[in-house]
Amino acid sequence: MSSTNTSPEELYAVADFCLIPMGLETPSVGPQIAECQRVLKKSGLEYHLHGYGTNLEGPWSKVMDAIKACHEAVHAMGTPRIATDIRIGTRVDKEISQGGNAGKVSRVEDILAKDSK
Template identity: 65%
Template sequence: MDDLYAVADFCLIPMGTGEPSVAEYIAECQRVLEKSGLQYKVPPIEGPWRAVSQAIHDCHAAVHAKGAPRIATDIRIGTRVDRALAPGTGNEGKVRRVEEILAKDGEGV
């Protein structure tokens, strides 16, 4: 089987920076995601499992290199094998379906 296609929603939290804002660290992670070639909206990122995992790893490495001594990251990854997903559409269909249901609710009122 080829690499699983993954949609990863992750929250990276730099800790121990001594700074009141972590915006610079998050911007560094954004730069890594831009270079990864993966489809993403903050969040999630989408692509082959290994590439998604590598991008999250690279964000950690870049934020540590920027000076954050600790990072806590929560990751939720979904995969599916029952149908192919076009790159960048992992959550798009889900969002569209919810919007369709809500639109029907409006029609009945």
């Protein structure tokens, strides 16, 4: 159960999180989400922005550190409050060291492709 750049005991985390800036003067949160994406790019982890959040994956501790860094960066922009919803999946029945989210999507797409045959 080893993962890239982790100790053998560290879990590989496949996460989906939605950072929600609150207390802003405008309802638009685009600049804050863009800043979080900049933080994730610097993290070196796999990530993918989608309409209501971001998929993020890597060693558990690095995923948590990246989400914390997003909070810090968005607070530094003057955001008084942030709420974050996080879903995290791990597994120990097979080794995953990258591509966890992509593998899940590919598996479902393969199943759906059989529908058209």
